[in-house]
Amino acid sequence: MKEEMSSVDIRYILRELQRLVGSRVDKIYHDGNEIRIKLRTKEGRQDLILEAGKRFHVTTYIKEAPKMPSSFTMLLRKHLSGGFIDAIEQHDFDRIVKIKVGDYTLIGELFRRGNIILVDSENRIIAALRYEEFKDRAIKPKAEYKFPPARENPLDVEWERFKELILEEDAEVVRALARKLNMGGLYAEEILLRAGMDKKKKASELSEEELKLIFNTMKALFNKEPKPNIVFKDSAMIDVLPIELKWYEGYEREYFSTFSEALDEYFGKITVEKARLEQTKKLEGKKRQLLMTLKKQEEMLKGFEEQARANQELGDLIYANFTLIENLLSEFRKAVEKLGWEEFKRRIEEGKKAGNKVALMVKSIDPKEKAVTIELDGKKIRLYLTKSIGENAELYYEKAKKAKHKLEGALKAYEDTKRKLKEVEKLIEEEMKKELSVKKLERRKKKWFEKFRWFVSSEGFLVLAGKDASTNENLIKKHMNENDLYCHADVYGAPHVVIKDGQNAGEKTLFEACQFAVSMSKAWSQGLYSADAYWAYPSQVTKQAPSGEYMGKGAFMVYGKRNWFHGLPLKLAVGVINYEGEDFVVCAPVDATRTYTDRYIVIRPGSLKKSELVKRIKRILGKWGYKVREEDIMAVLPPGNGDIVEVVGA
Incomplete structure (x- = not known):
């Protein structure tokens, strides 16, 4: 899913936003990485959004202004409010926009993390969203603002220079285009698709004829008439574009009369979704915890039910085979008294080898606990030689009783968790109904x-x-x-x-x-x-x-x-x-x-x-x-x- 505008996008939006030149800056709002400039234009109020590292367009999705304006907000208001926009420009073909208001220029860097910088008529930095230093430039007060190193502009590049740039790249042609001509992967893919070229072919191996075809296709694409659209895949937005691309042929698309409207709808919906998530973030976290608790409790309930059922069945099985088990207990006691536990174990093993039915029933012997485990009707029963048949059965009934008691407690806790979950879900539903901190201004058609x-x-x-x-x-x-x-x-x-x-x-x-x-x-x-x-x-x-x-x-x-x-x-x-x-x-x-x-x-x-x-x-x-x-x-x-x-x- 697209998260920021490309150089191509900026070129098209800047061409479209020239209508805002001459507009008066009424007020400026700042929240996080965004600034919103409230303008008074010929058409009435317009809100211009500039988000560092992301986007720049007119918006109708208005975020609730912070109660206390930041120092950055106050500086921007001091120098820009009441002024008129003299120019809106793109620096070269880079992801940098410049808004000139009187003696000041607001610079929006839309690459990587991005930044927003206010400079004076001498290009000295007055304020910035964030201050930082790089190898070749510094963003700090009173320093001269320097643009990042220039990159090649595919709109202005001449044929000979284009050929030189591509041929010197020892990589696939799609990568050569994207890297050398500052257009990004999508548009490089589109150019080669339109030119009918194999994108994986080595750039250094291209013939002059192939290079010329790519060059002409590139120039034609970047001068294509706007046809703003949002691209969907499985009903989810995946891209917003100023022109129609063959790359997305077969995808569902929604078209707009202006690119600004398309960008606003795309990024605005993302902003609203983020606001919704933020609004219910804590409640959703609590809901996740309750669901995990519920899952554990369901497993515990199953475990207690199984314990109660299994032990009840074993107790019943002892009484159902009363005579057999009573005889076994009597025989095992006599053998142990006469032979001792070690000899008793050895005789049982010999009996198993000889196919003795009683010996084959014995599954394990525990001298320490004075117990013998037998298998009866496919179930294992542990018999204590120091206890009567009734006492042995009672041990299983007691275990069944304890498991049932635990089951009742677990069931009560389970129902309590379900109730809490319903309460949280209701709170989430109520929060979703509440007015968001971001709302879309529905502009009615004026008379x-x-x-x-x-x-x-x-x-x-x-x-x-x-x-x-x-x-x-x-x-x-x-x-x-x-x-x-x-x-x-x-x-x-x-x-x-x-x-x-x-x-x-x-x-x-x-x-x-x-x-x-x-x-x-x-x-x-x-x-x-x-x-x-x-x-x-x-x-x-x-x-x-x-x-x-x-x-x-x-x-x-x-x-x-x-x-x-x-x-x-x-x-x-x-x-x-x-x-x-x-x-x-x-x-x-x-x-x-x-x-x-x-x-x-x-x-x-x-x-x-x-x-x-x-x-x-x-x-x-x-x-x-x-x-x-x-x-x-x-x-x-x-x-x-x-x-x-x-x-x-x-």
Whole structure:
């Protein structure tokens, strides 16, 4: 089963993750060998996982953050939080990734045990997951970070160099490829399979034609279009790949739209399984001990049952052959008294040779115990010459009785162990039902209007506002129709606002949309309590600039009459409403919010940091039974700080 990404995997994932360039680093979490970077991207929140020696991809499997952040976490947060990703790169064709954030670079070493290192603009080490020294480099604070010795890149290698590398290797061609060109065994096998070559052929014996075939096949494979998939054998995952390989022909495969999704599903499930094992580790150990005890007790029960049965049968056998055994005891006593034990033994042996029936019954003689063991009906009976026939039988009955007594005790202990086992199994079952420390974030498919800021007016009209230059441009060009209305605040940098089907809306909706426009503008972050806004018809809004001027991205001109609202209050309400069959957290004018919910939080511009405001709103919504993520609240709030002025429905 695959446990870490290859150089080929890293090449494909790095190509895919270029979409994260420009994303903002919100927060960083560290646990063991992993760091998780919480990003704010164009598509919303994304979590980037980097595990030393293992993997690098976007993840939806979120591990519960440690209660106390490590010193490594704090250093990473100090230097990277709030920064923007400038580049994500692979070092040469090695298992090393570089994430550049401003003046800093986070380096993830995914080979062997791996490491995660933060360096500054001069390539000096600020912090590392672990500090260590090697023959040719050292990972320690303030030291210059040096990459491991360079290895050959199969993507860039020229024909002549390729030929030289393979021919100088005195080994099988599959090993030569894997070693010399840093691709690993699987891809070396795949190249030779596609080329139809015998992988065991000596590399030094390859002809020029064969070498050329291998070279061209290698180049074609590593430029193959992605087809991310997980490979299964007997329903168990065994590999995750960015491309389809002939090596796994006939295996069950599951395909994904992105390699990151495939990696996340593969490693995420492994992580969840590890978390489950960790969660029940002690209980499973106790269960194993109880099962071993149970097995021993079952063996003991069988032993006691057998002892009780065998001794009972021997006692019964003595009484069933009363006359015979009584005569034997009498004869043996007389013989011993007359001859002594040694002569008695000698006479028995002679009797056996002569075929004497009584002598043949004797199996052993014990002078010390004054006992003779005979065989009767295939069973051996030990007879003590100093005891009567009744006393000899009683010895066996007493043994049977003791064995039965032990059996009863063992049975009680056995039942007790079974009860304990059931209790432990129940506890394991309960633990399995508990929420794991690793959980998969199920991302629902967002509605089209969630690309924008939005609310539903008290009259039931959908109102949309841009979030930035791109969404402002998109809103006006693609989503404003002739039957809509346009609103804008008299504030520089305010968002464009569109009332869908607005020409059928009443005065109340117009007021709410204009109030939304001023509240979502920079007037909020400036701490203003009121501002002006107007509405106009779509035909008045155009990209056509006055002569000599240029309209930038997200900018539009409004010509003709503007219908003004003056002194609009910057005041909004946060609540959870149901719209189109789903629950959404919204931030809208107070009248619009209270139309759809009895519980809401009224906010105005203020001194409370936006992050703290989000936390307080989340706590209130949580008390009302709404489990809302902080990033979802953050996304709907206006820009800048604020204060809670009223909580309705508490």
